[in-house]
Amino acid sequence: MSPMTQRSQKRWRWWREALSAIAFAVAPYSTVAGDTVPDPVKLANLVRQDCGSCHGLTLKGGLGKPLTADRMTQWDRSQIVHIILDGVPGTPMPPWRPLLSEADARWIADSLKKGMLQ
Amino acid sequence: MIRAARIVLFVALAMLARPLAASELRGTGNLGIVIERASGSVMIVDAGAHRMLGRVDGLGDLSHASAVYSPDQRYAYVFGRDGGLTKIDLLTAAIVKRVMQAGNAIGGAISDDGALVAVSNYEPGGVRVFESESLVQVADIPAVGANGKASKTVGLVDLPGRRFAYALYDAGEIWIADFSKGKGPAVTRLSGIGKQPYDGNVTPDGRHYLVGLFGEDGVVHVDTWENPLKATRILDGYGRGEEKLPVYKMPHLEGWAAAGGVLLLPAVGRHELIAVDLRDFKERGRIATYGQPVFAVARPDGRFVWVNFAHPLNDTIDVVDTLTMKVVHRLKPGPAVLHMEFTPRGHEVWVSVRDADRVIVYDAATFNKKAEIPAAKPSGMFFTARATRIGQ
Numbered sequence: 001m002s003p004m005t006q007r008s009q010k011r012w013r014w015w016r017e018a019l020s021a022i023a024f025a026v027a028p029y030s031t032v033a034g035d036t037v038p039d040p041v042k043l044a045n046l047v048r049q050d051c052g053s054c055h056g057l058t059l060k061g062g063l064g065k066p067l068t069a070d071r072m073t074q075w076d077r078s079q080i081v082h083i084i085l086d087g088v089p090g091t092p093m094p095p096w097r098p099l100l101s102e103a104d105a106r107w108i109a110d111s112l113k114k115g116m117l118q
Numbered sequence: 119m120i121r122a123a124r125i126v127l128f129v130a131l132a133m134l135a136r137p138l139a140a141s142e143l144r145g146t147g148n149l150g151i152v153i154e155r156a157s158g159s160v161m162i163v164d165a166g167a168h169r170m171l172g173r174v175d176g177l178g179d180l181s182h183a184s185a186v187y188s189p190d191q192r193y194a195y196v197f198g199r200d201g202g203l204t205k206i207d208l209l210t211a212a213i214v215k216r217v218m219q220a221g222n223a224i225g226g227a228i229s230d231d232g233a234l235v236a237v238s239n240y241e242p243g244g245v246r247v248f249e250s251e252s253l254v255q256v257a258d259i260p261a262v263g264a265n266g267k268a269s270k271t272v273g274l275v276d277l278p279g280r281r282f283a284y285a286l287y288d289a290g291e292i293w294i295a296d297f298s299k300g301k302g303p304a305v306t307r308l309s310g311i312g313k314q315p316y317d318g319n320v321t322p323d324g325r326h327y328l329v330g331l332f333g334e335d336g337v338v339h340v341d342t343w344e345n346p347l348k349a350t351r352i353l354d355g356y357g358r359g360e361e362k363l364p365v366y367k368m369p370h371l372e373g374w375a376a377a378g379g380v381l382l383l384p385a386v387g388r389h390e391l392i393a394v395d396l397r398d399f400k401e402r403g404r405i406a407t408y409g410q411p412v413f414a415v416a417r418p419d420g421r422f423v424w425v426n427f428a429h430p431l432n433d434t435i436d437v438v439d440t441l442t443m444k445v446v447h448r449l450k451p452g453p454a455v456l457h458m459e460f461t462p463r464g465h466e467v468w469v470s471v472r473d474a475d476r477v478i479v480y481d482a483a484t485f486n487k488k489a490e491i492p493a494a495k496p497s498g499m500f501f502t503a504r505a506t507r508i509g510q
Binding site for chain 2: 045048049050052053054056057058060062063087090092094096098099
């Protein structure tokens with residue numbers, strides 16, 4: 001069925017595993033390289049769970065400000081993207097640029113403004 | 119003979135399947151709760167049997183939830199993010215009482231006599247205190263600092279003598295509320311302690327209250343045996359002026375045990391722990407870790423400290439030997455390790471792995487996996503033995 005010999009199949013499997021191991025290891029940083037397409041499932045989980053540890057799971061705030069749609073009206077999209085990527089100096093809000101791409105941040109800003117993640 | 123064996127087996131199975139009931143005679147010393155943060159539920163677990171006994175729903179927003187226990191270890195008081203304070207009966211797996219005491223809360227404590235439950239609030243700030251029996255409010259202590267600002271409170275713990283200690287995040291103060299004379303507290307205010315205290319805890323003997331600062335490199339120490347009380351800066355400038363890394367999760371000060379007279383504290387924005395000597399509160403060294411420590415939880419005997427890390431390096435646990443001050447073992451329990459809880463005398467440790475939707479139980483000596491328990495986005499885990507400890 002496959003044109004590959006058993007040996008080359010084995011080798012291919014080895015490479016595939018090695019590559020996926022590397023991909024897994026660098027996954028948290030992979031978005032640094034280029035503006036990849038945002039992964040809505042991953043980003044929604046990140047916002048709810050990880051942003052949620054300071055902003056609350058329902059985004060109603062905690063140590064960080066509330067991120068509910070009604071609160072998001074005071075900033076425009078580019079301001080929110082800027083806050084996400086570069087943080088707010090003097091506060092615990094960290095710059096997410098090492099972990100998120102511009103496209104990711106735009107997706108998060110839009111979703112917050114629409115109240116999609118509450 | 120075979121029939122008799124069948125009946126015995128049937129009865130045994132029926133007993134296993136029977137739901138938890140108060141009429142069933144049992145102790146609670148081996149029980150605990152696991153917070154399921156996304157579904158607003160709490161699992162009641164048997165730490166000895168590695169299994170869930172029941173689930174209690176309807177606890178609201180449990181992101182950043184924690185719990186304390188009544189002295190008899192039957193009731194858990196769960197502090198939710200949304201200001202909900204819920205009293206749970208472990209034996210019936212039911213809510214006894216629930217109040218929405220504020221808009222946004224961060225944690226709580228129970229007084230040494232078990233009579234008062236205090237909750238630390240972000241919105242409207244301050245601390246509110248309740249009768250543990252009825253959850254009727256007995257005191258409201260707004261936290262307005264010397265700068266006139268209403269403040270979020272953090273690091274709330276009980277101290278011996280019906281006292282509570284906590285820090286004011288926005289005002290940079292430490293307050294100690296003394297309820298020994300009744301329901302109206304005498305509050306001691308220590309101001310100007312430093313920028314943005316983020317958490318606090320007390321040593322297991324109840325004597326030394328330490329508060330970590332986020333806004334500057336340093337820790338604040340209050341020796342609660344001194345009179346008058348005063349706040350002293352320790353580990354000042356531990357970052358040596360280096361730019362700190364972005365902090366994607368606040369460290370927590372919890373799970374302290376006197377580990378050979380040394381306490382291991384997370385360094386904010388750094389991949390290291392700082393060892394503090396409990397005799398003079400001076401630095402005794404650093405331990406390089408896999409990521410930025412969130413919890414550094416000592417095995418109850420103090421020999422090893424298990425450490426988890428901030429996002430995105432939160433799939434790993436380092437185990438530090440406090441004798442050699444080195445990482446001796448590294449585990450990869452899975453995505454988003456949020457919390458670790460030792461059994462009372464430390465033979466096992468429970469690890470919550472949020473994004474794998476499971477709790478893993480490890481042998482604390484061999485690091486072998488002993489059990490896996492399914493749980494929905496588990497976070498904090500609290501065993502009833504906490505009822506016997508100061509500062510929980």
